[in-house]
Amino acid sequence: MKVISANNITSISADSENANYPAENVLDNHPKRPWKADGDYQATLTADISSMTDIAIFATNAQSAQITITDPNAIEWEAGVDWEAGVEWDNIEISQPVTSLIQQGSAYALWSTIGVIDAPVTAEILLTTTTDQTLYAGIVVAGDALEFPNPKYGLGEMVIDYSISIPLSNGSEYYKKRELVRQFSGILTVERDNYFYSFVSSVIRDNGSVPLAWQITDGGDNWVVYGKANMPSGVHQYYRHSDINFTITEVV
């Protein structure tokens, strides 16, 4: 299980932007408050990132993405500079292959592991939806993901319905569908001195209920969720290991 506990994107822009839905909207913790392209089905988000291992995108209608990481301070040596044998100068330049996004109802999400980059970089994220749609994205997160052992089997998944329901006189019900979100709950059994306090301190105490990007894995499947963690409860019931009961609820 992974969580990006801090969004290290320092600025973001888009090469196509509806003025009422600026690119900065992808950084505001509200997936339903998106960035929208200016009528285009394909556009590139350019993000400056202080450091990162993983990047995640939520609440988008993009069905494919290609991420290219470059060093904004890349040094180009003049022609004719010779290096001694065995010495190389490598600028950061990582180009991920085109990736299909994960469908989540009517929207899509992406979790891409880039690898450890501990210097400022620029990520160009080329997003593409179908030609009959205007591209949008709700959240983009990039940062240093913390990794934990997977939850025990028996991960709970339920849906919370924020719709409106009004009982009618004839016994039926008026129903207006609004947002429905997923809620995941499970148990992590982890080493106390490492994972337990990392989870409690670096994730929970540093962020409270601020929504974070989670990749929940049970060994077989994985779920990509932008959600807030309910305050977890832990039990130090083993000599070196502890249980953490966690619940993560998607935000809208």
Place this chain on the structure above:
Amino acid sequence: MLLMTLDINGTTRRVSNEELALDHSWFAELVSAPTVKRASQQLYGGYFAPTFGGFTTTPETFTGTTWPPPKKISATVQRTGTTEAAAVTYLDGIAHRKSFDRNGVTFDLKKPDYDVSIQTTVTGNLTDIFATYCGVSYLNRMIDTSGTARNPAVVYEVTSETQVIDVLSSIAAFFSHAFYDDGTTIYLYDCLADNGSLSIGEFDFAPATYQDSPAISEFKAGDYTVSGSYPHGIEYSVSPVCHDTQANIEAALADIKTIMEMPGATLTLPLPYADGITPGMKLYWTDESQGSTVTAWMRVQSILCDFNAYTVQVIGKGGVA
């Protein structure tokens, strides 16, 4: 969908009680949405006036612009079922700060005043009087009288400076008429006739309540009276009196009696039904949830939009059988 546009020291903030991506982005920052109530000032007519409940926003509405939040901001309240372009405006007025704390900011909503007063004896036919006082010299509205076929004579001595809207309200009510203002046009209609009609189906309304006015033994206006149908009841005074002859006053009282003695009903419907309901409209329905099935109808006297409960509550008088 509720749309509230706030002008905070020159910065526009669009908020709602749900996150909306329409032409603009509407932030889900309304902790408590305002209620919008429109009702005739008397059960038998008068100005169908809007009143507004307060609203509470999250602190984020003001964070980055000003804190503490300003005491006064401009506020527009709209509702739409589809697009921003189709939004109906309920209020374009002022929000005055009531309180704030770390959890939110609460405002009261104020509508602009008409701020035109007169002190004179108002005489003429009802529709002519409305045409005069709705004109550019007074309320500056168009007038639509298609909602009434009656045109009673009026004699009303306004003895002190009184708001024109209140004068018109008194006159309309005395003759069992009501009117509403959409910001451009004032619509005058007869409370003894249907101002349009709408069938309410069994899948449209929550459990209904049926209520009556207190028993009235005598309707009184100045020196003249008309007996009510319930001798055990109370005396009911109508004021001001908007004519000076017995026959006209008693005719007006008889009309008021007719309305006041009608059974009343309160219907609660899902909010989208508010779009199709206008003041004075006849609503009719069959209620099979009562002791025995009843057929009922009302002419709308009050419309309360509750954006928190997502309902519209409609009150009126009509019939139950």
